[in-house]
Amino acid sequence: MRDPVCSTPLIAPMELVEREQALAALISGLASAADGEGRVALLAGEAGIGKSSLASRFAAAHRDTADVLWGACDALFTPRPLGPLRDIALHMQGALLSALEADRDRHHLFSLFLRGLRERKRPAIVIFEDVHWADEATLDLIKFLGRRIAAVRALVILTYRDDELDPRHPLRSVLGDLPPETTLRIPLQPLSEQSVMSLARNAGRTNEAARLHAATGGNPFYVTEVLANEGAGVPATVRDAVLARTARLSPSARETLDVASLSPGGIEPWIVEACTGCGAAGLDECVSRGMLRLVRGNYVFRHELARLAVLDALSPLRRRELHRAVLQALRSRPASPEMLARLVHHAEAADDHEAILEYAPAAGHHAASMGAHREAVAHFAGALRYADAIPPRDRALLLAAHAHESYATGDMESSISARRRAAKIWRELGEPLMEGDNLCRMMGSLISAGRDREAEEVSRAALEILEPLAPGPQLAFAYRTQAAQRMLQRDYAQALEWGEKAVAMAERFNDQETLVSAYNIFGCSLIQSDEERGCEYLEKSLALALDGGQQHLVFMAYANAGSACGEYYRFELADRYLAPGIAYTTERDYDHGRLYMMSLQALSHLYQGRWNAAADTALAVLDAPGRTSISHMATLVALGRLRTRRGDPGAMEALDKALELAEPTGSLQRIGPVRAARAEAAWLAGDAATTISEARAAYPLALAKSHPWFIGELA
Numbered sequence: 001m002r003d004p005v006c007s008t009p010l011i012a013p014m015e016l017v018e019r020e021q022a023l024a025a026l027i028s029g030l031a032s033a034a035d036g037e038g039r040v041a042l043l044a045g046e047a048g049i050g051k052s053s054l055a056s057r058f059a060a061a062h063r064d065t066a067d068v069l070w071g072a073c074d075a076l077f078t079p080r081p082l083g084p085l086r087d088i089a090l091h092m093q094g095a096l097l098s099a100l101e102a103d104r105d106r107h108h109l110f111s112l113f114l115r116g117l118r119e120r121k122r123p124a125i126v127i128f129e130d131v132h133w134a135d136e137a138t139l140d141l142i143k144f145l146g147r148r149i150a151a152v153r154a155l156v157i158l159t160y161r162d163d164e165l166d167p168r169h170p171l172r173s174v175l176g177d178l179p180p181e182t183t184l185r186i187p188l189q190p191l192s193e194q195s196v197m198s199l200a201r202n203a204g205r206t207n208e209a210a211r212l213h214a215a216t217g218g219n220p221f222y223v224t225e226v227l228a229n230e231g232a233g234v235p236a237t238v239r240d241a242v243l244a245r246t247a248r249l250s251p252s253a254r255e256t257l258d259v260a261s262l263s264p265g266g267i268e269p270w271i272v273e274a275c276t277g278c279g280a281a282g283l284d285e286c287v288s289r290g291m292l293r294l295v296r297g298n299y300v301f302r303h304e305l306a307r308l309a310v311l312d313a314l315s316p317l318r319r320r321e322l323h324r325a326v327l328q329a330l331r332s333r334p335a336s337p338e339m340l341a342r343l344v345h346h347a348e349a350a351d352d353h354e355a356i357l358e359y360a361p362a363a364g365h366h367a368a369s370m371g372a373h374r375e376a377v378a379h380f381a382g383a384l385r386y387a388d389a390i391p392p393r394d395r396a397l398l399l400a401a402h403a404h405e406s407y408a409t410g411d412m413e414s415s416i417s418a419r420r421r422a423a424k425i426w427r428e429l430g431e432p433l434m435e436g437d438n439l440c441r442m443m444g445s446l447i448s449a450g451r452d453r454e455a456e457e458v459s460r461a462a463l464e465i466l467e468p469l470a471p472g473p474q475l476a477f478a479y480r481t482q483a484a485q486r487m488l489q490r491d492y493a494q495a496l497e498w499g500e501k502a503v504a505m506a507e508r509f510n511d512q513e514t515l516v517s518a519y520n521i522f523g524c525s526l527i528q529s530d531e532e533r534g535c536e537y538l539e540k541s542l543a544l545a546l547d548g549g550q551q552h553l554v555f556m557a558y559a560n561a562g563s564a565c566g567e568y569y570r571f572e573l574a575d576r577y578l579a580p581g582i583a584y585t586t587e588r589d590y591d592h593g594r595l596y597m598m599s600l601q602a603l604s605h606l607y608q609g610r611w612n613a614a615a616d617t618a619l620a621v622l623d624a625p626g627r628t629s630i631s632h633m634a635t636l637v638a639l640g641r642l643r644t645r646r647g648d649p650g651a652m653e654a655l656d657k658a659l660e661l662a663e664p665t666g667s668l669q670r671i672g673p674v675r676a677a678r679a680e681a682a683w684l685a686g687d688a689a690t691t692i693s694e695a696r697a698a699y700p701l702a703l704a705k706s707h708p709w710f711i712g713e714l715a
C-alpha cells in the first residue's frame with residue numbers, strides 16, 4: 001500500500017458556518033467506529049449545500065487518528081461501474097486493485113474491501129461522494145457495507161442530493177434498507193439569514209447582505225460564488241453567478257474551461273492540451289482564479305454546478321465539436337476498461353454513432369462483469385439505437401446481451417422482447433442453433449413473470465428446431481429446458497425422461513450447468529416416490545453447483561430442493577435446504593433468491609406449528625422491496641393460512657391477492673397451494689359450497705398431474 005491515508009480532494013476552504021451539529025454527529029459516529037461499532041452517515045442536501053465541504057473538513061480534522069478512504073460517483077450519462085471503489089483501490093494499490101483489474105466477482109471484491117477495513121490498525125473514514133449517481137454495483141457495495149458495518153471499525157459517509165431522488169430512484173431502497181441502529185441521518189439545511197449576513201460582512205459586502213440571502217435561499221455555494229466576484233452585484237441565478245466569474249478569464253483559460261466542462265469526473269491535462277493547444281498556462285490561470293482544482297493529477301471544477309453552468313453556456317454546435325475533440329484525444333490511447341464509460345459519454349454527446357457502436361457494447365460487457373447490470377443495460381440499449389447499421393448477427397448478439405442484463409435487473413418484459421427479436425434475426429439468418437438457444441433462454445424470464453404458458457411454447461419451439469439437427473450443447477440445453485418445464489409443471493415422469501436425455505447430452509459435451517440442473521430436476525421429481533434417491537440427486541446437484549461457484553445455480557439447487565420437499569410435506573427435509581440456502585444468499589446479498597426461500601420457509605414454519613416464526617418470516621418478505629411475484633404468492637398463502645387458523649383478520653385479503661397473482665401462471669405449483677388454502681378458509685368458516693368450489697378449481701389440474709398431495713388435500 002502506497003499511503004494509508006487517501007486524501008479527500010477538497011481542502012475545506014473557510015470556516016464552515018452552522019455545521020456544528022452535523023460535525024458533532026460525525027464525530028460521535030467516528031467514536032463508535034473506533035470502539036468497533038461502525039456507522040453509516042448519510043449526508044444529504046441539495047447541490048451546493050455543503051456536503052463535500054463538511055465531509056472533507058471532518059476528514060481533514062481526523063486524519064491523524066483515522067485512515068481516510070475517498071471515492072466519488074460521477075455524472076457521466078452512464079456512470080463507471082464501481083467508480084468509488086476504483087478511486088480507493090487506485091490510491092491504495094495492492095490486492096483490491098489487482099482484483100478489480102482482474103474483474104473478480106463482486107462478492108470477492110466486496111469481501112476483500114471489508115477485510116481491508118477490518119485489518120486496519122486505525123479506524124477508517126470511508127467517503128463515497130454523490131451516491132445519487134451511483135452505479136448498481138456501487139449501490140450493492142453500500143448495501144453490503146451497511147449490513148455489516150456494526151462489526152467494522154469504520155465510519156462510512158455517503159453524500160447525496162436528496163432533492164434529486166424521484167420515488168423510483170434505486171438509491172432510495174438501498175438507503176431504506178440500511179439498519180437504523182447503525183445509520184446516522186444528517187440532513188444539511190440552507191444557511192440562515194444571519195449567517196449569510198455575517199459572510200457578506202466578512203467579505204466587505206454588507207450592503208448586499210439582505211438581497212444575498214433572498215436571492216440565494218441560503219445555498220452556500222451560491223453565496224460564496226457571489227461573494228467571490230466583487231462588483232457583479234447579486235446575479236439572479238447560480239448560473240449567472242458562475243458565469244460572472246468566468247468573464248474576466250483570458251481567451252486561452254476560457255477555452256480550457258470549456259473543454260474541462262465536458263468531463264464530469266475531471267480532465268487530464270494532456271487531453272486539454274490536445275484539444276486546445278493552449279498548454280499549461282490556461283490551466284494555471286483557471287486554478288489561480290479558483291475555477292478548477294488539481295485532484296490526483298486531474299483538473300476538476302470546484303463544483304459540479306460550476307461545471308454545468310459553463311457547459312450550458314456552450315452552443316450545441318460548439319459542444320458537439322469539443323466532445324469530438326475530446327473523444328479523438330481519448331481514442332489516441334489504448335482504451336482501458338475503466339475508460340469505456342467515458343468514451344461512451346463523449347461518443348454520445350458528439351453524436352458519433354460509429355464510436356458508440358465501437359465502445360458501448362464493450363462498456364456494457366465490462367459493467368456486466370462488475371455486476372453493474374443497470375449500467376450494462378443502458379450501454380447495450382445505447383448501442384442498439386444505432387444497430388441498424390451493423391451486420392444482423394452483431395445486432396442479435398447485442399440483443400441477447402441486452403436481454404441477459406435486463407433479466408439481471410429484474411426487467412423481465414424487456415428481457416423477453418429482446419430475446420424474441422434476437423431469435424427472429426437468427427431465424428432470418430438461417431441459424432437454427434442460435435435461434436433455439438435464444439428461445440431456451442427466454443424460459444427463466446417467462447417463468448419469473450408468471451407467463452408459464454409462453455414458457456411452454458418457447459421450450460417446445462426450441463426442441464422442434466434443434467432436435468432434427470446434430471447433437472450439441474444447444475440440444476442439451478433444450479432438453480434441460482424441457483425437463484425443467486415438465487418439473488415445474490409437476491409432470492414428473494416426463495421430467496425424468498427429458499432429464500435423462502439432457503444428462504446424456506451434457507456429459508458428451510461436458511456441460512456443467514446442464515448437469516447441475518438435470519440432477520436437480522431428477523431429485524425434485526423423485527423425492528415423493530423414492531426419497532432416498534431423490535435426496536441423493538439433490539445433494540449431487542448442490543455439491544456440483546457449490547463447486548462451480550455460480551450463484552444462480554447454487555440458489556436454484558437450494559431453492560428447488562426446499563420447494564420440492566415442502567410440497568410433499570417433508571418440512572424437516574425442506575428446512576435442511578432452506579436454512580443453508582438462506583444463509584448462502586444472505587451472505588451474498590442475493591436478495592430475490594433469499595426472499596423466495598424465506599417465503600417457502602414461512603410455509604414450512606406454519607405447517608410445523610411455529611406460528612410466530614411463520615408470521616415474522618412472512619411479514620419480512622412482504623416488507624422487502626426485492627421480492628418477485630412467486631415469492632409474493634407463497635408468502636401470501638402462508639399468511640392467509642396463518643390468519644385463517646388463528647382467526648385473525650385479513651386472511652381473505654391475502655388469499656385473494658395470492659389468487660390474483662397465481663391464476664395467470666396456469667401452474668399447479670402456484671395455483672394448488674392457493675386454492676387449498678382458500679378451501680381450508682371456507683371450510684373453517686363453515687361454508688361448504690365455497691370449500692367445494694375452491695377445491696374443484698384446482699383439483700382437475702392436480703389430478704392431471706397425478707400429484708398425490710394436492711389431490712389429497714383438495715379431494
Ligand SMILES: Nc1ncnc2c1ncn2[C@@H]1O[C@H](COP(=O)(O)OP(=O)(O)O)[C@@H](O)[C@H]1O
Pocket residue numbers: 013014015016017018019045046047048049050051052053054220221222224303
Ligand atoms: N457551512 C458552510 N459555510 C460556509 N461556506 C460553505 C459552507 N458549506 C459549503 N460552503 C461553500 O459552498 C461551496 C459548495 O459546497 P460543497 O460542499 O461543495 O456542496 P455540495 O457538496 O453539497 O454540493 C463550498 O465550496 C464552500 O465554499
Ligand SMILES: [Mg+2]
Pocket residue numbers: 051052053129159
Ligand atoms: Mg459535493
